Amino acid sequence: MTECAYAGWARIDNAALAHNARMLRQSAPAQEHMGIVKADAYGHGAVPVSRALIEAGYRMLGIAQIDEALTVRRALGAAADNTRIFSWIIPPAHEGALREAVRAGIELSASTVADILAIAAIGIPARIHLKVDTGMSRAGALIEDFPALVAAAVQARDRGVETVGIWSHLACADEVGGLAQRATDRQIEIFQRALEIAAEGGLGHVTRHLAATSGQLWHPSARYDLVRDGIGLYGLTPNPQHATTVELGLRPVMTVGAPLMLVKHLRAGTAVSYGGTWTAPHDTWIGLIPLGYGDGVPRLASNRARVSVYTEAGVIDAPIIGRVCMDQFVVKLGQGTSAPARIGDTAILFGDPSRADTRGCPTADEWAEACQTINYEIVTRIGPRVPRVYEG
Numbered sequence: 001m002t003e004c005a006y007a008g009w010a011r012i013d014n015a016a017l018a019h020n021a022r023m024l025r026q027s028a029p030a031q032e033h034m035g036i037v038k039a040d041a042y043g044h045g046a047v048p049v050s051r052a053l054i055e056a057g058y059r060m061l062g063i064a065q066i067d068e069a070l071t072v073r074r075a076l077g078a079a080a081d082n083t084r085i086f087s088w089i090i091p092p093a094h095e096g097a098l099r100e101a102v103r104a105g106i107e108l109s110a111s112t113v114a115d116i117l118a119i120a121a122i123g124i125p126a127r128i129h130l131k132v133d134t135g136m137s138r139a140g141a142l143i144e145d146f147p148a149l150v151a152a153a154v155q156a157r158d159r160g161v162e163t164v165g166i167w168s169h170l171a172c173a174d175e176v177g178g179l180a181q182r183a184t185d186r187q188i189e190i191f192q193r194a195l196e197i198a199a200e201g202g203l204g205h206v207t208r209h210l211a212a213t214s215g216q217l218w219h220p221s222a223r224y225d226l227v228r229d230g231i232g233l234y235g236l237t238p239n240p241q242h243a244t245t246v247e248l249g250l251r252p253v254m255t256v257g258a259p260l261m262l263v264k265h266l267r268a269g270t271a272v273s274y275g276g277t278w279t280a281p282h283d284t285w286i287g288l289i290p291l292g293y294g295d296g297v298p299r300l301a302s303n304r305a306r307v308s309v310y311t312e313a314g315v316i317d318a319p320i321i322g323r324v325c326m327d328q329f330v331v332k333l334g335q336g337t338s339a340p341a342r343i344g345d346t347a348i349l350f351g352d353p354s355r356a357d358t359r360g361c362p363t364a365d366e367w368a369e370a371c372q373t374i375n376y377e378i379v380t381r382i383g384p385r386v387p388r389v390y391e392g
């Protein structure tokens with residue numbers, strides 16, 4: 001699969017990415033779309049994903065840390081000349097990085113008057129988005145402090161700081177109805193109030209943005225002028241309890257696989273891996289997979305998740321047995337007198353079960369459930385040492 005010698009890979013399906021981008025843009029056609037590529041594009045590779053999104057028509061990218069934003073800006077070069085990059089985590093007391101970001105034309109979030117003053121002090125034209133905390137209690141100015149933020153933004157105009165956006169983030173948009181719905185409605189109300197404060201303060205026209213994937217899909221009144229496309233781009237649902245990836249018509253972009261490194265026959269009563277947490281109840285064929293928690297395979301998957309092994313004779317549903325180690329883990333291949341799989345057969349940890357070459361494989365959602373987390377974390381954790389293979 002890969003040309004490098006690393007045993008294990010993450011395939012990134014560019015056709016699936018383009019398909020998901022189309023789906024999201026069709027479902028909120030009146031809005032501008034920002035492609036979110038933080039955390040190395042949720043593990044998919046920030047630079048190649050950014051390139052693919054620009055090709056798919058995205059004019060704006062969002063990335064959390066300004067350091068990541070600068071990396072993407074530099075790597076894209078002229079290809080990104082017409083692409084706006086928005087970034088919302090500024091390391092405190094790092095004027096150098098801030099200056100570099102402003103010089104590179106990166107648009108920055110401001111939550112405090114001090115943020116605005118620091119950006120104005122750089123002395124070159126800058127574009128900012130004022131952030132209001134509407135109930136997430138993460139970044140953003142509390143609504144009672146928002147008038148002061150607006151006043152500072154208006155004053156900073158003379159120093160070349162242009163406020164181009166007002167934004168916030170929803171905390172409970174992945175659920176509909178009940179308490180979560182009330183929380184979202186409340187956030188929209190507070191956002192509305194912030195927009196009024198900005199208008200009263202004389203801020204003029206700005207781009208208003210509140211919704212990520214779940215907000216735009218499930219709370220149309222949160223769409224405003226621009227929506228921020230994250231998990232949906234990567235072909236995963238924001239909440240499988242509410243709507244599955246298949247129901248949303250999305251296609252998982254990342255597939256993680258590895259060749260079987262060893263196949264052997266264990267005698268009944270033999271324990272497997274650290275701590276011997278799994279013991280063969282009868283004679284069993286096992287396979288060794290050369291990926292581990294050092295690659296981002298959660299250790300919580302020990303004795304819980306499964307992989308699909310593609311052999312000449314068909315697909316084996318192979319549960320993980322024993323503990324996941326740093327670089328490898330063991331799966332159960334089945335019983336019988338002859339080996340059910342061969343060294344070099346492909347094991348798929350998770351991917352798109354509807355694709356012909358990974359038919360029936362586990363999904364990131366299944367891994368998330370097994371590991372008590374969310375699909376976001378399953379793909380984002382896949383570490384940099386696993387080679388990405390771009391297809392299409």
Ligand SMILES: *Cc1c(COP(=O)(O)O)cnc(C)c1O
Pocket residue numbers: 036038169211212213214228229230231232238
């Ligand atoms: C991660 C993130 C998004 C995208 O969220 P998804 O749920 O992945 O669509 C949007 N906005 C902000 C501020 C984020 O941190």
